[in-house]
């Protein structure tokens with residue numbers, strides 16, 4: 001594995017707990033792989049526009065028929081997809097906000113889910129085109145959800161990554177961050193212990 005794409009999604013940018021855990025992993029991982037390349041994408045700091053009818057029409061338009069405005073839209077989406085294509089490993093800092101993923105991350109997903117680019121339709125159903133990659137997700141939550149029916153966030157993120165062809169997806173959770181100082185400390189310590197193992 002030579003190229004890692006780090007996607008942070010916290011509204012607090014690199015100060016977010018999910019960003020800090022992702023960064024901790026990236027630091028440990030890259031220390032062992034000094035020649036690796038790290039690509040950074042922070043959708044909290046540099047938000048991806050929400051998908052609109054205009055943007056979606058640009059995705060669907062045949063390349064030679066696109067207006068200048070439509071080309072700008074697809075060039076931007078293409079650049080996001082190019083980062084994903086280059087990555088052997090995707091590292092995702094994933095905050096939970098109001099039971100779900102940050103809307104900034106959803107907007108990013110909406111710009112990289114492109115028929116013919118990251119998935120294609122077949123008679124057997126959709127097939128993801130970003131094969132041969134892994135994703136490690138560092139999920140920070142105020143409460144406790146992992147392994148319960150309320151954790152629709154993990155399911156959704158895993159399903160989305162599978163949809164575009166990223167089959168190997170691992171989650172590291174830091175939970176209970178808002179329950180008490182003790183639960184925060186132990187939630188972060190659990191996550192850090194897993195990070196050390198994962199980066200080895």
Ligand SMILES: Cc1cc2nc3c(=O)[nH]c(=O)nc-3n(C[C@H](O)[C@H](O)[C@H](O)COP(=O)(O)O)c2cc1C
Pocket residue numbers: 010011012015016017018019094095096097098099100140141142143144177178
């Ligand atoms: C607007 C907002 C909504 C939140 N909603 C939830 C929630 O639904 N469930 C939960 O467990 N924690 C919730 N939290 C707590 C966050 O998950 C926690 O602060 C976590 O550290 C966020 O990740 P970040 O620090 O990387 O931004 C919420 C926090 C904010 C700011």
